[in-house]
Amino acid sequence: MSDSPQWFDEEAGPVVRPYALIRGRTRSSGDTFDLVATVRAIGDPPGELGPEQQLILRAARSPISVADLAVELDLPVGVVRVLLGDMRDHGLISVSSSSAGGTRANERILKEVINGLRAL
Amino acid sequence: MDSVLSEDPVALKILVAGGFGVGKTTLVGSISEIKPLRTEEVLSDRGIGVDDLDGVEAKNTTTVAMDFGRITIREGLVVYLFGTPGQERFWFMWDELSHGALGAVVIADTRRLTDCFPSLDYFEQRGTPFVVAVNCFDGAAQHSVDDVRIALDLDDNVPVMLCDVRRRTSAKEVMITLVEHSLRTLTSAN
Ligand SMILES: Nc1nc2c(ncn2[C@@H]2O[C@H](COP(=O)(O)OP(=O)(O)O)[C@@H](O)[C@H]2O)c(=O)[nH]1
Ligand SMILES: [Mg+2]
Numbered sequence: 001m002s003d004s005p006q007w008f009d010e011e012a013g014p015v016v017r018p019y020a021l022i023r024g025r026t027r028s029s030g031d032t033f034d035l036v037a038t039v040r041a042i043g044d045p046p047g048e049l050g051p052e053q054q055l056i057l058r059a060a061r062s063p064i065s066v067a068d069l070a071v072e073l074d075l076p077v078g079v080v081r082v083l084l085g086d087m088r089d090h091g092l093i094s095v096s097s098s099s100a101g102g103t104r105a106n107e108r109i110l111k112e113v114i115n116g117l118r119a120l
Numbered sequence: 121m122d123s124v125l126s127e128d129p130v131a132l133k134i135l136v137a138g139g140f141g142v143g144k145t146t147l148v149g150s151i152s153e154i155k156p157l158r159t160e161e162v163l164s165d166r167g168i169g170v171d172d173l174d175g176v177e178a179k180n181t182t183t184v185a186m187d188f189g190r191i192t193i194r195e196g197l198v199v200y201l202f203g204t205p206g207q208e209r210f211w212f213m214w215d216e217l218s219h220g221a222l223g224a225v226v227i228a229d230t231r232r233l234t235d236c237f238p239s240l241d242y243f244e245q246r247g248t249p250f251v252v253a254v255n256c257f258d259g260a261a262q263h264s265v266d267d268v269r270i271a272l273d274l275d276d277n278v279p280v281m282l283c284d285v286r287r288r289t290s291a292k293e294v295m296i297t298l299v300e301h302s303l304r305t306l307t308s309a310n
Contacts, residue, residue, distance in 0.1 A: 035216065036131035036200050063129060067157055067188055067200065076160035076183065096128050105132055105222060109197065110303040113132065113222075116193030117296045120151070120288075 030085025033095050035067040035077065039084060043092040052083055053092070060093055129196045134298065135217050135248075136187065136203040138227035139235025143255040143285040144203040145187045147227060150291035152189030152201055159184050159213060184213060191295075199295075206239045214242060223249035223302040225294055227285065230254060230263045233271055240272060249305045251279040253294045277304075 041060040049057070052073060059072050070080045087093045105113070136144045148154050160183050187203030202217050204210055206226075218224070224243050228236045236252070243250040254268055263271075265280040274280060279297050283290045 034220070035202070036133055036198075038128050038131065065131060065198075065200070068190070071155045071157055071188060074158075076158040078160040105130065105302075105306075107303065107307060109130055109132075110222075110299055110306065112197060113193055113199060114296055114299050114303070116197070117191070117199075117292055117299065120191070120292055 028082040028085030029089055030081040030083070030095070033066050033081050033084060036065045038063045038096050039066060039069060040064075040094045040096075041092065042094050043090070045092065053087060056080075056083060056087065057092060066095070127196065129198055132197075132199045133217060133221040134199060134201050134295070135214065135221055135224040136201055136227065137206050137214070137224055137236075137239040137243075139206050139229070139232065139239075142206075142227045142229045142235065144205075144227060147225070147253075147255075147285035147291050147294070148187040148189040148201045148203045150285060150288050151295060152191045154187055154189045156185045157188035157202075159186060184210060186213065206236060208238050211242060218243070218246055218248050221248060223251070223298045223305075225298055226250050226252050228252055228254050228268065228272070229257060229260070230268065231257070231260050233268070236272070240274070249298070249302045251281065251294065251298045251301055253281055253283045253285070255285050256282055 039056070039060045040063050041057045045054065045057050052075070055073055056069060059069055064072075066080065066084065067077065069084075070077045073080060084093065084095060088095055136148055138144055145154070184205070187201070189201035189203075191199040191201070193199060199222075204213050204217060224239075226236050226239045226243065240250075240252075242248075252268065252272065252274065254263070254265065256262065262282075265282060269278075269280050272280075279301050281294065281297055283294050285291055285294075
């Protein structure tokens with residue numbers, strides 16, 4: 001890779017900080033994953049997965065948030081999102097944020113949270 | 121996989137904002153198991169013209185460690201806390217965090233109240249429900265919540281409270297006040 005910014009496509013813009021791990025990309029289909037979106041392993045891993053992908057698959061055997069994954073792998077969220085985007089595209093994981101991100105919680109849930117906090 | 125997919129957990133986000141050294145990390149740590157979460161943002165995403173990046177290589181990212189805490193209310197219902205620096209240059213993180221957030225705690229220190237102005241502006245503009253928690257540092261003159269409310273020019277419906285972020289019960293009280301406020305905001309909107 002040369003020293004000047006590389007372009008992957010028009011959308012992506014220049015890569016200003018290549019990571020070996022994700023082959024220099026800073027964008028992927030995982031960009032929109034919410035920090036609290038739920039990740040689940042769904043596919044059987046092919047043999048040649050990288051170590052980070054294997055860690056993700058292992059950690060996501062039970063549902064785990066994007067943020068928790070980043071902490072567990074000790075990687076910046078941006079890198080984890082790129083990895084997750086690829087893995088989803090390959091059918092290895094599902095990522096869903098239906099219950100988070102976009103919508104505010106309903107009344108019943110908020111009351112449950114209040115009671116839960118009181119009980120802490 | 122070993123089991124049938126269960127329903128997605130309900131994951132709620134609460135932001136903890138305020139100036140440097142005001143007690144964000146302490147608050148998150150008082151009430152949850154806290155971990156540093158590394159974010160790395162590419163500045164080219166942030167409205168900087170592409171031309172501005174010509175000839176720039178490795179330095180156009182910002183690494184920011186956020187405070188990240190998790191409170192499990194019950195299986196399938198989790199509250200995530202994100203403590204983020206209050207300065208405007210970190211607003212790129214807030215844009216993401218405040219999306220769908222339950223609300224925000226703005227921590228204020230009466231010795232430098234202006235530090236929390238950007239946070240207040242941000243959440244007011246965004247319509248994110250927030251409470252102001254005045255962290256009572258030792259030795260700091262005690263101000264009444266009314267004084268703080270006036271000094272910050274807050275709407276009457278914004279809860280203002282005194283707290284000691286080092287104490288769990290106090291941190292809990294702050295969180296409960298916020299969620300109650302969010303609930304009121306929600307029900308009055310319907
Ligand atoms: N005496 C006293 N010190 C506090 C209080 N809250 C926080 N601190 C201290 O102030 C410093 C800054 O707090 P921190 O939570 O790191 O602030 P942040 O920059 O907003 O995350 C730490 O050394 C805390 O121990 C308080 O209520 N009283
Ligand atoms: Mg801090």
